[in-house]
Amino acid sequence: MPTIDQTIEVAVPISTAYDQWTQFEEFPHFMGGVEEVRQVTDTLTHWRTSIGGVEREFDAQIIDQHPDQRVAWRSVDGPAHEGVVTFEAVDAGTTRVHVETRWEPDSLVEKAGAAVGADDLQVKADLKRFKEFVENRGTETGAWRGDV
Template sequence: MATIDETVDVDVPIRTAYDQWTQFEDFPHFMQGVEKVVQISDTLTRWTTTVQGVEREFDAAIVEQTPDVVVAWASVDGTTHAGRVTFEALGAGSTRVTTHIEWAPETFVEKVGAAIGADDRQVKKDLRRFKEFIEERRTETGAWRGEVHGGHPIA
Protein backbone atom coordinates (compact mmCIF):
# COMPACT_ATOMS: atom_id res chain seq x y z
CA MET A 1 0.00 0.00 0.00
CA ALA A 2 1.39 3.38 -1.01
CA THR A 3 0.78 6.38 1.26
CA ILE A 4 0.97 10.02 0.20
CA ASP A 5 0.87 12.99 2.59
CA GLU A 6 1.01 16.52 1.17
CA THR A 7 0.01 20.00 2.33
CA VAL A 8 -0.59 23.33 0.63
CA ASP A 9 -1.55 26.73 2.04
CA VAL A 10 -4.11 28.63 -0.03
CA ASP A 11 -4.87 32.32 0.22
CA VAL A 12 -8.65 32.02 0.53
CA PRO A 13 -10.91 31.65 3.58
CA ILE A 14 -11.47 28.12 4.87
CA ARG A 15 -15.09 28.08 3.68
CA THR A 16 -14.04 28.89 0.12
CA ALA A 17 -11.32 26.21 0.05
CA TYR A 18 -13.58 23.57 1.60
CA ASP A 19 -16.59 24.40 -0.58
CA GLN A 20 -14.47 24.13 -3.73
CA TRP A 21 -13.12 20.75 -2.62
CA THR A 22 -16.71 19.43 -2.39
CA GLN A 23 -17.13 20.07 -6.12
CA PHE A 24 -15.73 16.73 -7.25
CA GLU A 25 -16.77 17.19 -10.88
CA ASP A 26 -14.33 20.13 -11.08
CA PHE A 27 -11.32 17.98 -10.07
CA PRO A 28 -10.17 17.50 -13.69
CA HIS A 29 -9.46 21.26 -13.77
CA PHE A 30 -6.56 20.85 -11.34
CA MET A 31 -5.84 17.11 -10.96
CA GLN A 32 -3.66 15.70 -13.69
CA GLY A 33 -4.75 12.22 -14.67
CA VAL A 34 -8.33 12.71 -13.51
CA GLU A 35 -10.34 12.61 -16.71
CA LYS A 36 -13.81 12.79 -15.20
CA VAL A 37 -15.65 12.63 -11.87
CA VAL A 38 -19.41 12.13 -11.77
CA GLN A 39 -21.31 12.83 -8.56
CA ILE A 40 -23.85 10.00 -8.45
CA SER A 41 -25.31 10.85 -5.04
CA ASP A 42 -24.38 12.84 -1.92
CA THR A 43 -21.97 10.05 -0.96
CA LEU A 44 -21.02 8.27 -4.21
CA THR A 45 -18.71 9.42 -7.01
CA ARG A 46 -17.55 7.67 -10.19
CA TRP A 47 -13.97 8.41 -11.27
CA THR A 48 -12.26 7.97 -14.62
CA THR A 49 -8.47 8.35 -14.44
CA THR A 50 -5.54 7.89 -16.78
CA VAL A 51 -2.12 7.68 -15.12
CA GLN A 52 1.02 6.60 -16.98
CA GLY A 53 -1.20 5.31 -19.78
CA VAL A 54 -3.29 3.13 -17.42
CA GLU A 55 -6.99 3.98 -17.56
CA ARG A 56 -9.18 3.14 -14.59
CA GLU A 57 -12.79 3.68 -13.71
CA PHE A 58 -13.90 3.20 -10.12
CA ASP A 59 -16.50 4.30 -7.63
CA ALA A 60 -15.61 6.00 -4.36
CA ALA A 61 -17.85 6.65 -1.37
CA ILE A 62 -17.64 9.69 0.86
CA VAL A 63 -17.27 8.14 4.32
CA GLU A 64 -16.78 11.31 6.36
CA GLN A 65 -17.53 14.92 5.64
CA THR A 66 -17.78 17.85 8.03
CA PRO A 67 -18.00 21.38 6.61
CA ASP A 68 -14.73 23.32 6.85
CA VAL A 69 -13.01 20.36 8.56
CA VAL A 70 -12.70 17.14 6.54
CA VAL A 71 -13.66 15.15 3.45
CA ALA A 72 -12.72 11.43 3.46
CA TRP A 73 -13.43 8.75 0.88
CA ALA A 74 -12.78 5.12 0.03
CA SER A 75 -13.16 3.17 -3.19
CA VAL A 76 -16.02 0.69 -3.22
CA ASP A 77 -14.98 -1.58 -6.08
CA GLY A 78 -11.83 -3.29 -7.37
CA THR A 79 -9.44 -0.34 -7.06
CA THR A 80 -7.93 0.18 -3.60
CA HIS A 81 -7.93 3.93 -3.01
CA ALA A 82 -8.78 5.97 0.09
CA GLY A 83 -8.00 9.42 1.34
CA ARG A 84 -8.67 12.23 3.72
CA VAL A 85 -8.40 15.98 3.17
CA THR A 86 -8.43 18.30 6.16
CA PHE A 87 -8.82 22.06 6.27
CA GLU A 88 -7.26 24.35 8.88
CA ALA A 89 -7.83 28.10 9.06
CA LEU A 90 -4.54 29.98 9.22
CA GLY A 91 -6.31 33.31 9.56
CA ALA A 92 -9.34 35.02 8.07
CA GLY A 93 -8.10 34.66 4.50
CA SER A 94 -5.77 31.66 4.48
CA THR A 95 -6.26 27.90 4.77
CA ARG A 96 -4.00 24.88 5.11
CA VAL A 97 -5.19 21.92 3.00
CA THR A 98 -3.66 18.59 4.02
CA THR A 99 -4.10 15.36 2.08
CA HIS A 100 -3.51 11.78 3.18
CA ILE A 101 -3.99 9.22 0.40
CA GLU A 102 -3.59 5.46 0.48
CA TRP A 103 -3.66 3.36 -2.66
CA ALA A 104 -2.53 0.00 -3.92
CA PRO A 105 -0.35 0.21 -7.04
CA GLU A 106 -1.30 -2.66 -9.33
CA THR A 107 0.73 -2.49 -12.52
CA PHE A 108 4.51 -2.63 -12.78
CA VAL A 109 4.60 1.03 -13.85
CA GLU A 110 2.48 2.07 -10.84
CA LYS A 111 4.67 0.10 -8.45
CA VAL A 112 7.85 1.67 -9.84
CA GLY A 113 6.23 5.14 -9.78
CA ALA A 114 5.27 4.70 -6.12
CA ALA A 115 8.73 3.41 -5.25
CA ILE A 116 10.49 6.44 -6.76
CA GLY A 117 7.99 8.97 -5.36
CA ALA A 118 6.24 9.89 -8.61
CA ASP A 119 2.84 9.68 -6.93
CA ASP A 120 3.98 12.04 -4.14
CA ARG A 121 5.20 14.55 -6.71
CA GLN A 122 1.93 14.28 -8.64
CA VAL A 123 -0.21 15.00 -5.57
CA LYS A 124 2.05 17.95 -4.69
CA LYS A 125 1.58 19.34 -8.24
CA ASP A 126 -2.19 18.78 -8.07
CA LEU A 127 -2.38 20.68 -4.78
CA ARG A 128 -0.39 23.56 -6.31
CA ARG A 129 -2.86 23.59 -9.23
CA PHE A 130 -5.76 23.59 -6.72
CA LYS A 131 -4.11 26.60 -5.04
CA GLU A 132 -3.80 28.42 -8.38
CA PHE A 133 -7.36 27.46 -9.38
CA ILE A 134 -9.06 28.71 -6.21
CA GLU A 135 -6.85 31.76 -5.67
CA GLU A 136 -7.40 32.92 -9.24
CA ARG A 137 -11.18 32.48 -8.94
CA ARG A 138 -11.38 33.85 -5.36
CA THR A 139 -14.72 32.05 -5.04
CA GLU A 140 -15.90 28.46 -5.20
CA THR A 141 -17.74 27.01 -8.21
CA GLY A 142 -20.35 25.51 -5.86
CA ALA A 143 -20.70 23.98 -2.42
CA TRP A 144 -22.16 21.08 -0.52
CA ARG A 145 -22.43 21.85 3.19
CA GLY A 146 -23.97 18.57 4.29
CA GLU A 147 -22.35 16.15 6.71
CA VAL A 148 -21.50 12.49 6.27
CA HIS A 149 -20.58 10.17 9.14
CA GLY A 150 -19.88 6.49 8.66
CA GLY A 151 -20.80 6.83 4.99
CA HIS A 152 -24.30 8.13 5.77
CA PRO A 153 -25.48 11.70 5.10
CA ILE A 154 -26.74 13.53 8.19
CA ALA A 155 -29.84 15.64 7.67
Protein backbone atom coordinates (compact mmCIF):
# COMPACT_ATOMS: atom_id res chain seq x y z
CA MET A 1 0.00 0.00 0.00
CA PRO A 2 1.58 3.35 -1.00
CA THR A 3 2.03 5.82 1.85
CA ILE A 4 1.59 9.56 1.40
CA ASP A 5 3.22 11.80 4.01
CA GLN A 6 2.82 15.60 3.79
CA THR A 7 3.06 18.49 6.25
CA ILE A 8 2.21 22.18 6.04
CA GLU A 9 2.12 25.10 8.47
CA VAL A 10 -0.97 27.29 8.48
CA ALA A 11 -1.13 30.76 10.04
CA VAL A 12 -4.13 30.11 12.29
CA PRO A 13 -4.44 28.86 15.88
CA ILE A 14 -4.61 25.08 16.35
CA SER A 15 -8.32 25.15 17.26
CA THR A 16 -9.15 26.97 14.00
CA ALA A 17 -7.15 24.52 11.85
CA TYR A 18 -8.61 21.49 13.63
CA ASP A 19 -12.17 22.81 13.62
CA GLN A 20 -12.02 23.54 9.89
CA TRP A 21 -10.66 20.06 9.17
CA THR A 22 -13.66 18.52 10.95
CA GLN A 23 -15.97 20.21 8.43
CA PHE A 24 -15.77 17.33 5.95
CA GLU A 25 -18.54 18.70 3.75
CA GLU A 26 -16.26 21.68 2.98
CA PHE A 27 -13.49 19.43 1.56
CA PRO A 28 -14.53 19.99 -2.09
CA HIS A 29 -13.46 23.64 -1.63
CA PHE A 30 -9.81 22.65 -1.27
CA MET A 31 -9.38 18.97 -2.19
CA GLY A 32 -8.86 18.27 -5.86
CA GLY A 33 -11.08 15.51 -7.20
CA VAL A 34 -13.44 15.51 -4.23
CA GLU A 35 -16.89 16.19 -5.62
CA GLU A 36 -18.91 15.74 -2.42
CA VAL A 37 -18.57 14.60 1.18
CA ARG A 38 -21.64 13.96 3.29
CA GLN A 39 -21.45 13.58 7.06
CA VAL A 40 -23.78 10.61 7.59
CA THR A 41 -23.22 10.25 11.35
CA ASP A 42 -20.67 11.64 13.80
CA THR A 43 -18.22 8.96 12.65
CA LEU A 44 -19.35 8.00 9.11
CA THR A 45 -18.76 10.02 5.94
CA HIS A 46 -19.87 9.30 2.37
CA TRP A 47 -17.53 10.46 -0.42
CA ARG A 48 -17.98 11.03 -4.14
CA THR A 49 -14.71 11.59 -6.05
CA SER A 50 -13.50 11.96 -9.62
CA ILE A 51 -9.74 11.69 -9.95
CA GLY A 52 -7.95 11.14 -13.24
CA GLY A 53 -11.21 10.12 -14.88
CA VAL A 54 -11.90 7.48 -12.21
CA GLU A 55 -15.18 8.12 -10.39
CA ARG A 56 -15.83 6.53 -7.01
CA GLU A 57 -18.32 6.58 -4.17
CA PHE A 58 -17.37 5.11 -0.83
CA ASP A 59 -17.83 5.41 2.91
CA ALA A 60 -15.12 6.16 5.44
CA GLN A 61 -15.29 5.66 9.20
CA ILE A 62 -13.67 8.05 11.69
CA ILE A 63 -11.84 5.65 14.01
CA ASP A 64 -9.91 8.07 16.24
CA GLN A 65 -10.60 11.75 16.81
CA HIS A 66 -9.39 14.05 19.58
CA PRO A 67 -9.93 17.83 19.47
CA ASP A 68 -6.86 19.85 18.47
CA GLN A 69 -4.82 16.65 18.10
CA ARG A 70 -5.89 14.17 15.43
CA VAL A 71 -8.48 12.72 13.09
CA ALA A 72 -7.98 9.15 11.79
CA TRP A 73 -10.12 7.22 9.34
CA ARG A 74 -10.34 4.01 7.33
CA SER A 75 -12.47 3.02 4.37
CA VAL A 76 -15.56 0.94 4.96
CA ASP A 77 -16.00 -0.07 1.32
CA GLY A 78 -14.29 0.47 -2.02
CA PRO A 79 -10.50 0.43 -2.39
CA ALA A 80 -8.67 0.10 0.92
CA HIS A 81 -7.40 3.36 2.38
CA GLU A 82 -6.70 4.79 5.80
CA GLY A 83 -4.99 7.77 7.28
CA VAL A 84 -4.47 10.25 10.06
CA VAL A 85 -4.23 14.03 10.19
CA THR A 86 -2.43 15.48 13.21
CA PHE A 87 -2.32 19.06 14.46
CA GLU A 88 0.56 20.63 16.37
CA ALA A 89 0.74 24.20 17.67
CA VAL A 90 3.94 25.81 16.45
CA ASP A 91 3.02 28.99 18.35
CA ALA A 92 -0.23 30.73 19.33
CA GLY A 93 -1.08 31.64 15.73
CA THR A 94 0.54 28.86 13.67
CA THR A 95 -0.37 25.19 13.34
CA ARG A 96 1.51 22.33 11.73
CA VAL A 97 -0.88 20.01 9.89
CA HIS A 98 0.51 16.57 9.05
CA VAL A 99 -1.29 14.09 6.78
CA GLU A 100 -0.30 10.45 6.50
CA THR A 101 -2.45 8.20 4.37
CA ARG A 102 -2.15 4.74 2.89
CA TRP A 103 -4.26 3.47 0.05
CA GLU A 104 -4.51 0.60 -2.40
CA PRO A 105 -4.61 1.81 -6.01
CA ASP A 106 -7.28 -0.12 -7.89
CA SER A 107 -7.29 0.92 -11.54
CA LEU A 108 -4.38 1.02 -13.96
CA VAL A 109 -4.54 4.85 -13.92
CA GLU A 110 -4.34 4.88 -10.11
CA LYS A 111 -1.43 2.43 -10.08
CA ALA A 112 0.46 4.48 -12.66
CA GLY A 113 -0.24 7.70 -10.75
CA ALA A 114 0.97 6.17 -7.48
CA ALA A 115 4.13 4.87 -9.19
CA VAL A 116 5.12 8.38 -10.32
CA GLY A 117 4.07 10.10 -7.07
CA ALA A 118 0.99 11.88 -8.44
CA ASP A 119 -0.98 11.01 -5.30
CA ASP A 120 1.70 12.58 -3.09
CA LEU A 121 1.64 15.75 -5.22
CA GLN A 122 -2.17 15.83 -5.00
CA VAL A 123 -2.12 15.76 -1.18
CA LYS A 124 0.57 18.45 -1.15
CA ALA A 125 -1.59 20.65 -3.41
CA ASP A 126 -4.69 19.93 -1.29
CA LEU A 127 -2.84 21.05 1.85
CA LYS A 128 -1.76 24.28 0.13
CA ARG A 129 -5.39 24.95 -0.80
CA PHE A 130 -6.48 24.13 2.78
CA LYS A 131 -3.91 26.66 4.03
CA GLU A 132 -5.26 29.33 1.65
CA PHE A 133 -8.87 28.47 2.50
CA VAL A 134 -8.51 28.72 6.28
CA GLU A 135 -6.03 31.61 6.30
CA ASN A 136 -8.12 33.73 3.91
CA ARG A 137 -11.24 33.16 6.02
CA GLY A 138 -9.39 33.72 9.30
CA THR A 139 -11.94 31.52 11.04
CA GLU A 140 -13.43 28.07 10.63
CA THR A 141 -16.73 27.45 8.86
CA GLY A 142 -17.87 25.28 11.77
CA ALA A 143 -16.57 22.80 14.31
CA TRP A 144 -17.11 19.35 15.73
CA ARG A 145 -15.32 18.94 19.04
CA GLY A 146 -16.40 15.37 19.81
CA ASP A 147 -13.96 12.70 20.95
CA VAL A 148 -13.92 9.31 19.19
